Every structure is written in structure tokens, then in C-alpha cells.
Amino acid sequence: MSGIRTVYVVDDDESFVTALSRLLRLNGLEVHPFTSAIRFLESLNSESRGCVLADLAMPHMSGFELQHRLARSPAPMPIIFLTGQGDIPGSVRAMRNGAVDFLEKRVPAEDLLHAIWIALERDAMEFSTRTRLSDIRARFARLSAREHEVLRHVVEGRMIKEIAAALGIHERTVKLHRTAITRKTGVQSAALLATLVQEAGVFAPLPEFHEMNVA
Numbered sequence: 001m002s003g004i005r006t007v008y009v010v011d012d013d014e015s016f017v018t019a020l021s022r023l024l025r026l027n028g029l030e031v032h033p034f035t036s037a038i039r040f041l042e043s044l045n046s047e048s049r050g051c052v053l054a055d056l057a058m059p060h061m062s063g064f065e066l067q068h069r070l071a072r073s074p075a076p077m078p079i080i081f082l083t084g085q086g087d088i089p090g091s092v093r094a095m096r097n098g099a100v101d102f103l104e105k106r107v108p109a110e111d112l113l114h115a116i117w118i119a120l121e122r123d124a125m126e127f128s129t130r131t132r133l134s135d136i137r138a139r140f141a142r143l144s145a146r147e148h149e150v151l152r153h154v155v156e157g158r159m160i161k162e163i164a165a166a167l168g169i170h171e172r173t174v175k176l177h178r179t180a181i182t183r184k185t186g187v188q189s190a191a192l193l194a195t196l197v198q199e200a201g202v203f204a205p206l207p208e209f210h211e212m213n214v215a
Contacts, residue, residue: 006050048075051119056083078119155194
């Protein structure tokens with residue numbers, strides 16, 4: 001179970017939000033209630049963690065629109081839909097777009113809590129992945145424009161002599177850039193550099209890494 005136990009409740013029914021928040025707090029969860037999806041989204045930042053319980057039918061912004069915007073927000077937390085107007089097409093759409101679960105508002109408390117634990121675990125894993133990618137991208141961002149050029153050739157499997165010829169510079173200069181790349185990224189292996197470049201999307205379009213001949 002993740003150490004983060006925060007749940008954001010988003011529903012325009014204030015009495016339902018109050019009752020649900022009370023239930024969740026009794027079960028050891030930290031609750032942030034909102035009766036407006038717009039105000040909820042405005043409250044988020046990159047440090048926001050946890051999961052979201054949201055109604056499907058709300059004024060001004062539907063649950064589906066909230067799900068769409070949340071996924072593109074600074075804090076794309078997992079979402080669970082709680083609705084009194086559930087149907088199979090809606091459930092399929094929600095799950096296809098990444099919802100953890102699609103539950104009726106009268107769902108037994110134990111089923112709701114089970115879905116919340118799953119959502120919080122997903123948040124922990126996804127936050128860890130985002131943090132790792134952010135760190136990788138920050139390391140590559142330290143490289144100069146020329147070092148990026150050399151890096152592209154390195155991850156495509158070219159030797160120092162080939163890189164020098166391609167860029168019209170001396171082999172010694174290529175070696176100096178290669179050393180700077182190692183120092184700034186903390187990675188010596190060309191194979192690992194290629195993996196991290198692909199994972200972080202450093203170049204677009206990316207090289208065909210499966211065809212590389214990495215020394």
C-alpha cells in the first residue's frame with residue numbers, strides 16, 4: 001500500500017460529498033472535497049498525489065471531460081467514477097480511457113475502499129515513473145547543441161571516426177563531447193544511453209534502436 005492516502009472527491013452533490021468524505025476519513029484516508037470539477041483541476045500542481053473519486057454527470061464539466069483534462073494536468077492521478085447513472089457504454093468508455101473502476105454510488109463500502117487502494121497503488125507507480133523520466137530528461141537537457149548531435153550518432157551505433165566525418169570535426173573533439181555527455185548524464189554505456197534516450201523521448205523521430213550495432 002502506498003504511503004500516500006489522499007483522495008479527491010469531486011461531485012456537485014454537496015450532501016453526498018460530505019457523507020462520502022466522512023466515510024473515507026473514518027477509514028484513515030485524507031480527503032479533499034470539491035463540488036466543482038473546474039475548481040478541483042485549478043487546485044492541482046505537480047506535487048498533487050492520490051486518486052480521484054468523481055461523479056459522471058456534473059454541471060459545467062462532465063466526468064468524462066474531467067478524466068480527459070486530468071490526464072493532461074500536472075497531476076494525472078488515477079480516477080474512479082461513482083455514478084447514479086451508470087450504463088455499460090459509459091463504463092466501457094471510462095475504463096478504456098484509463099479509469100480504475102466504474103461504480104454505482106450505492107456500492108458497498110468495502111468494494112469502494114478496495115478500488116481506492118488499487119488506485120493509490122497505481123498512483124505510486126505512475127508517480128515514480130514520471131519522477132524517473134523527469135530526472136532523465138533533466139540530465140539530457142544539460143547537453144549543448146553539439147553534444148546532442150554527437151549523442152544522436154552515438155545512440156545510432158556510430159564509431160568516433162564515423163561521427164567525426166559526419167559532423168566535420170576532429171576525432172579528438174568527438175571524444176571530448178563524448179566525455180562531456182558521460183559526465184552530464186552519468187551514463188557511460190552507449191547501449192544504456194540509447195535505452196534512456198528512447199525511454200525519455202529525447203529525439204523525435206527516434207532512431208531504430210533494434211537495428212543498432214552498439215560497441
